[in-house]
Amino acid sequence: MHGNLTVSHDLDADLVLRARVEALCAAYAHVIDDDRLEELPALFTDDALYRVQTRENHELGLPLALMYCDGSAMLADRVTAMRTANIFEPHVYCHSTSALRILRREGAGWRARSNFSIIRTMSDGESMVFACGKYLDLIVEVDGALRFRERVAILDLRRVDTLLVIPV
Amino acid sequence: MDDQQTGRPAPFAWPDADVSSVPYGVYTDRDLYALEQERIFRGPTWNFLGLEAEIPNPGDFKTTFVGDAPIILVRDADGAVNAMVNRCAHKGALVCFKPRGNVRELTCVYHNWVYDLAGNLTGVAFKRGVGGKGGLRDDFDQKDHGLQRLRVDIHRGLVFGTFSAAMPAFADYIGAELIASIDRVLIKPLRVLGYHSQILPNNWKLYAENNKDSYHASLLHLFHNTFGVVRPTMGGGIKLSDSGWHHLSYTQREALADDHIGKEKVRSMSESYKLRDSTMMQHTLELGDLVTNSIQTVFPTLVVQQILNALAVRQLIPRGVDRSELIWTVLGFEDDDADMAELRLKVNNLVGPAGLISMEDGCVGGWVQRAAKADPTARSIMPMGGRGIEPSQGSRVTEAAVRGFWKGWRECMGI
Ligand code: FES
Ligand SMILES: [Fe+2]
Numbered sequence: 292m293h294g295n296l297t298v299s300h301d302l303d304a305d306l307v308l309r310a311r312v313e314a315l316c317a318a319y320a321h322v323i324d325d326d327r328l329e330e331l332p333a334l335f336t337d338d339a340l341y342r343v344q345t346r347e348n349h350e351l352g353l354p355l356a357l358m359y360c361d362g363s364a365m366l367a368d369r370v371t372a373m374r375t376a377n378i379f380e381p382h383v384y385c386h387s388t389s390a391l392r393i394l395r396r397e398g399a400g401w402r403a404r405s406n407f408s409i410i411r412t413m414s415d416g417e418s419m420v421f422a423c424g425k426y427l428d429l430i431v432e433v434d435g436a437l438r439f440r441e442r443v444a445i446l447d448l449r450r451v452d453t454l455l456v457i458p459v
Numbered sequence: 460m461d462d463q464q465t466g467r468p469a470p471f472a473w474p475d476a477d478v479s480s481v482p483y484g485v486y487t488d489r490d491l492y493a494l495e496q497e498r499i500f501r502g503p504t505w506n507f508l509g510l511e512a513e514i515p516n517p518g519d520f521k522t523t524f525v526g527d528a529p530i531i532l533v534r535d536a537d538g539a540v541n542a543m544v545n546r547c548a549h550k551g552a553l554v555c556f557k558p559r560g561n562v563r564e565l566t567c568v569y570h571n572w573v574y575d576l577a578g579n580l581t582g583v584a585f586k587r588g589v590g591g592k593g594g595l596r597d598d599f600d601q602k603d604h605g606l607q608r609l610r611v612d613i614h615r616g617l618v619f620g621t622f623s624a625a626m627p628a629f630a631d632y633i634g635a636e637l638i639a640s641i642d643r644v645l646i647k648p649l650r651v652l653g654y655h656s657q658i659l660p661n662n663w664k665l666y667a668e669n670n671k672d673s674y675h676a677s678l679l680h681l682f683h684n685t686f687g688v689v690r691p692t693m694g695g696g697i698k699l700s701d702s703g704w705h706h707l708s709y710t711q712r713e714a715l716a717d718d719h720i721g722k723e724k725v726r727s728m729s730e731s732y733k734l735r736d737s738t739m740m741q742h743t744l745e746l747g748d749l750v751t752n753s754i755q756t757v758f759p760t761l762v763v764q765q766i767l768n769a770l771a772v773r774q775l776i777p778r779g780v781d782r783s784e785l786i787w788t789v790l791g792f793e794d795d796d797a798d799m800a801e802l803r804l805k806v807n808n809l810v811g812p813a814g815l816i817s818m819e820d821g822c823v824g825g826w827v828q829r830a831a832k833a834d835p836t837a838r839s840i841m842p843m844g845g846r847g848i849e850p851s852q853g854s855r856v857t858e859a860a861v862r863g864f865w866k867g868w869r870e871c872m873g874i
Contacts, residue, residue, distance in 0.1 A: 345655075347558075348653040348654060351653075353651065353653035354800070355807060357812060359805060359808055361736075362736055364735035364736040365738075365739070365805075365808075367735055369808075369815070371733065371734075372682055372815050375681075375685055376681040376685040376686065378679065378822075379818065449654075449656050450656040450784060451655070451656065451657050451658065451813070451821075452657075452660075453657070453658065453659070453812075454813065454818040454819075456813065456818055
C-alpha cells in the first residue's frame with residue numbers, strides 16, 4: 292500500500308548522499324515556488340514517471356492520477372499548456388518538505404521518501420493550505436548529477452480546491 | 460407563483476415568460492437553496508448514487524449525497540441494490556460515517572440501533588431495559604422506525620435514486636434518445652479506475668449550466684485550439700430530451716482513409732502540433748463510431764462523459780449556496796487490456812481537476828459567483844441559438860441546453 296518500505300540502515304549514515312538528495316528535492320521545490328517551471332523537466336530523466344495521486348486512490352489500489360506524465364516530455368507539455376493555453380487565477384505555491392529518508396538502493400538508484408505541505412497564495416493575497424502528503428521517489432545519477440527517475444506525489448487530500456495546474 | 464407544496468410564498472419570482480435570462484439571485488439566495496433541496500433533490504428527479512461496480516458483493520456499501528441528504532447505497536444478501544437516507548431513526552446520527560466498506564448489517568454506533576441492509580430496524584439496544592427498568596414501551600413498533608428508503612433504478616450499471624413515489628422509470632425520465640447515448644458509451648461491464656473530487660467555489664447550478672453550455676467549449680478551453688485538438692473538419696451538435704431537462708453535446712470527426720471503426724485502431728489527434736509527446740491525444744475507436752467527445756447531462760446533477768478514451772461520470776453535490784463538490788468516477792471496461800489501461804490513464808490528463816481541457820470549468824463558476832452576489836436582481840442573458848430549447852444539428856454555438864436546464868429548474872421549483 293505504501294510501496295516497499297524496507298529500509299537499509301547503512302544509507303542513514305551516508306551524509307554525502309543525503310545532502311545530494313536533499314539538494315535535488317530543494318531544487319524541485321524552488322523551481323516550482325519561484326515559477327521557473329521550464330526548468331522542472333531537467334530535474335527528471337527523459338524516461339521519468341511523474342504522477343500526482345490522491346491517497347484515496349493510492350490506498351484503494353486504483354491507478355487514476357490527477358497528473359500522469361510518462362517521460363519528461365509530457366511534463367514539459369504540461370508546462371507549455373499552463374503557459375499558453377490554460378486559464379486560471381494566478382497563484383503561487385510555497386513548499387515545505389521534511390522527513391526525508393533514503394530507504395534503500397534499487398538498481399542503480401535510490402528509493403527515497405519525504406513529506407511535503409504546500410501553502411497556496413492567490414493573486415488577491417490570500418493563503419491557504421492547499422495540499423500535504425508524501426513524495427515517493429526513485430532517484431538516479433545521470434552524468435554526475437542526481438535526477439528523478441520516478442516521483443509520485445501522494446496527496447492526503449481527497450478534494451482539490453478549484454483546480455490543479457502547477458505540479459505538486 | 461405560490462409555493463405549491465407548502466403554501467409558503469416562493470422566495471423569488473421569475474421575471475420573464477421564457478428562460479433566456481436569469482437573475483443572479485438564483486445563485487446566492489439561501490431560501491431558494493433550501494427550497495431546491497425539497498423540490499429538486501427530494502422532488503421529481505432521478506439522482507445518480509453510484510455504480511453497481513462499486514458495490515459488487517453482498518454487504519458492500521458506499522455513502523453519497525442527493526443534494527444535502529446523506530445516502531447509503533448498499534447491496535443486500537439477495538444481491539439487490541438499496542438506497543437509504545444515512546440518518547438513524549433514533550436521534551439522527553449518520554449510520555455510516557465511512558465512505559465505503561462491507562457490512563452484514565448497519566449499526567448506528569451512537570446507541571447501537573441495528574438495521575438490515577434494506578433499512579429495516581432489527582435491533583434496539585437495551586430494548587427491555589436493565590433489570591426490568593427502562594427500555595421501550597410495548598407500543599413501540601420497530602417496523603415504523605426503519606431508515607428512509609429511496610426508490611432505485613439501475614441503467615447500464617449506473618444506480619439512480621429518487622425520493623419521489625410518482626416518478627416514471629429512469630429510462631422514461633430521460634427519454635429514448637438520451638438512453639441510447641448512454642448505451643453508446645457504457646457498452647460493457649465497467650471498472651472504476653479511480654476518483655477525483657473537486658471543490659467548486661460556486662453555486663451548484665453554475666456548474667450544471669456550464670456542462671450544458673456548448674458555446675464556451677472552444678472559447679474558454681484553449682488547449683484544443685492551441686494544440687490542434689479540434690480539427691476544422693469536426694462536426695457535431697446538441698440534442699435535448701423532449702422535456703429540455705437533459706442534453707447531449709457531441710463532436711464527431713470526419714472518417715479518414717485508414718479508420719477501422721470498431722477495430723483496435725490508435726490514432727494520434729495531434730501529429731504535427733506543438734506537443735512534445737502526443738500519446739495522451741491518441742484515440743482508440745472502441746465505441747463503433749467517430750465521436751471524439753460526448754458530454755451528456757441528466758438533470759439535475761449528473762454528467763456522463765466520453766472524451767476520446769477517457770470515460771467518466773461526474774456527480775455534482777451542492778455544499779451550501781456558494782460551494783459545490785464535483786466527484787468524478789473515472790471508468791474503463793472490465794476487459795481493458797494493459798495497453799488500453801495505460802492509454803486511459805494518459806488521456807485522463809485532459810480531464811479532472813487538473814485536466815488540460817477541463818480545469819477552467821473549476822474556476823469560471825467562481826468568477827460568476829463573486830460577481831453575482833453584488834446584485835441579486837441583475838441578470839445574465841443567454842441569447843445564443845434562440846430563446847427556447849430548440850435542438851441544434853451541426854452546431855454547438857447555442858445556449859439551448861442551458862435554457863433547458865432553467866426550464867427543468869422552474870418546473871421543479873414551481874417558480
Ligand atoms: S442516534 Fe442512532 S442509535 Fe441513537
Ligand atoms: Fe467547460
